[in-house]
Amino acid sequence: MTLGQQLKLTIQLSIPAVVAQFSSIAMQYIDAAMVGSLGAEASASIGLVSTTTWLFSGLCVACATGFSVQVAHAIGAGDMRLARAVLRQSFVATQVFVCLLAAAGMLISGSLPRWLGGEDEICGDSSLYFFIYAAFLPMLQLNFLSGSMLRCSGNMRVPSMLSMLMCLLDVVFNFFLIFPSREVSWFGLSFFMPGAGMEVAGAALGTGLAEMVTAGLVTWYLCTRSSNLKLSGERGSFRIKSATLKKALRIGLPMGIEHAVICGAQIMTTVIVAPLGIFSIAANSFAITAESLCYMPGYGIADAATTLVGQSLGAGRKDLTRRFARITVFMGMAIMGVMGVIMYVAAPLIIGSMTPDAEVLSLGVMALRIEAFAEPMFAAAIVAYGVFVGAGSTIIPCLMNFFSIWAVRLTLAAALAPSMGLKGVWLAMCIELCFRGIIFLFRMEKGNWMNKI
Template sequence: MKIQAEKTDGLLAMIRDGKPMTLGQQLRLTVQLSVPAVIAQLSSIVMQYIDAAMVGSLGAEASASIGLVSTTTWLFWGLCVAAATGFSVQVAHKIGAGDMQGARAVLRQSLTATLVFSLLLAVLGMVISGALPVWLGGDISIHYDASLYFCIFSLFLPALQMNFLAGGILRCSGNMNAPSLAGVAMCVLDVILNFFLIFPSRTWCVAGISFTMPGAGLGVGGAALGTAAAEAVVAGILLWYLWTRSDKLRLVGEQGNFRPLATTLKKAFRIGIPMGIEHIVICGAQIMTTVIVAPLGVFAIAANSFAITAESLCYMPGYGIADAATTLVGQSIGAKRWRLTRSFARITVFTGMAVMGLMGVLMYLFAPQIIGLMTPVEEIRQLGVMALRIEAFAEPMFAASIVAYGVFVGAADTLVPCMMNFFSIWAVRLSLAALLAPSLGLKGVWIAMCVELCFRGMIFLVRLKRERWMRRM
């Protein structure tokens, strides 16, 4: 792994040093950055799968309680990502320009700014947690568990924010391995904690020997605590690594001011605010989708949540490649290598489309097995399989929008993509879902989603080709 990291650093140094890169070197660097990022994303999905399976074994109501608030947790999650990205892209530009001291200065300021932001967000989440299930139209039988889950999630938002910040800055510096390993560790720790927190003490019999397996029996609350605790531990590890071990960014032994400067905050706002709005737009649409799905019943809510989790197995590789695109484009722009910027943009987008297209085929073929891992309830399984097989057809174009967005983020061009997402989701997806759901039920909601993702991918490809995102430089 150390040798591989040195090879990656050598190729990244070619960007900063203005050396010409062959197509083979560009492809190799793209793969070397993408693979660890994809592993990190997949480990996150594995964690979600295991959480869903463990909670699913408790019954449909437990699954529905988490599914009801899942879109709102993604909204808060997305705001934390936006805050972190506002600073990590600046770090990528500084490193691309060879200004390591400036990159460390941005890092110090980001720690203070994002911590304050996440604390405010945590307070907001805990305040609204009691009323949220009512606002979303969930059945009264799942109100308590849904509220408890969201309250615990909100309490640990500062840890989640530090996780995103440290991981994002390490990736933008070109270090994909540390965040990837941390993601795998978080998955393992989450499984262990959930195993003991969700289920009550019970008697096991192995090879004829009976023994008591201890458990807290906290149910849905245990799932939230296990995941949050795992995130907090990994956030601490990543911050320690960033502070003491990163060859480009370590702060140990260096004096510097942690007070955010106006110029740094202004750039962070210019990058992060459109991203935050974009997450609000997407998650707001997902919340509206939940409102559309909620009247269809508990089975539909649970199946919709499981299908979204299962589909993420396909699109998270796209997000991993998008992370690589942000790093490559960001450092190329920092080095003012415009032709190389264009080349990396195209390579990453078409790589993402190929990978997610293949994942779409696999998702269609193995949809029954994928959903079957998460729930034993036959009604939920049938609805979930139907949803996944509809969505499989949209995966290549979904990849185009995901990775192209990563390209635009690396170029600090986030406002126009935000507007594109707003139009696509609210004008296409929600209007179609509202039109089709009364007659087709959950099937109509997922048909609307498939059509919208294909449309969104098309308009992102058009913007990528026109290259107006590079005119801001």
């Protein structure tokens, strides 16, 4: 392939993946904005457990990736029968895992907000929100698995379109579930709008229902319409084979540990922020949600990198693998650098759209503007990680993330928060992301990660 062809293929795969990331982040933004209209306490009740929901979601992603990377390698090698065999086994293995995870989540939901240092007035809503979230985890896992399988086969468009649909459904469900029945005026016309008035619980239920509908659609398409992976018309066993499970564990277990490391650090950050008060908790949650609008291109390009690297290595093309790695990483850095500038300038508008509270707005804007300076190096870490996942090399990146987050970020945050408040926490995050990007770039250029296959 010429350099122009490589760039064209990277862009073709990246754009739908970025759209999918955008719709996923938009769901969080929508929930934050809708609940934010109810006041700082409602926002804080969701923000308190948000890091724990990311931990559980990350474990679901890791479980799905352990199988989807095998499918990418099989497709790259031209072995479609093996790819479909791995797909069948993945449905069983991932659902067994996620049912256990969901049960654990529902069991701890009552105590979790207090473990995180939440104040009494928000603990009840936080517990209910997390319980509903955990109950829908099997649908979220199915969504992740089917979407990941389609992306690893090279089909980015369908998962992206369905992600956009999920975002739209989330708005509709939230509109009727969060707010009570009321009189609404649009364009000078007044009419009665029914509503459940569930507030925070309605946000969790609305998101869960949107995930359920989308999971059904993306799984149906995968099994009946995918050119490489459709299962209809072919008989095969769903029994899990030890070789497949061992490979999935080798790829997915370090990823799961890595997600636990990152989210565990985010939970510790929540514990550091919680004593700063409800306004800081809400501002921290809004700033994290808003920042995700900036780094979504990085994760979209990382998805494309996983596909390109996985299929290139599956075909035995290390030269092509290295070129795709460099193209995707530096493309991600350039785009997220531009997004960082936009985030800095538009910070008041972004945070202001989620909360009317002046103190929360001021703290959120301050946090976003600090973080804007770290976006290019954050992109390097995000996309390089996607490269390593595509190669099946996940153990060393896990250790790198562990050291960077726990030794650099949390140490600095704990030292700076007592004197600088929320500003110190976000300054520590900015420094750590720059450090992490540097070490990921160094490992990518060294090239040892390509020896896994």
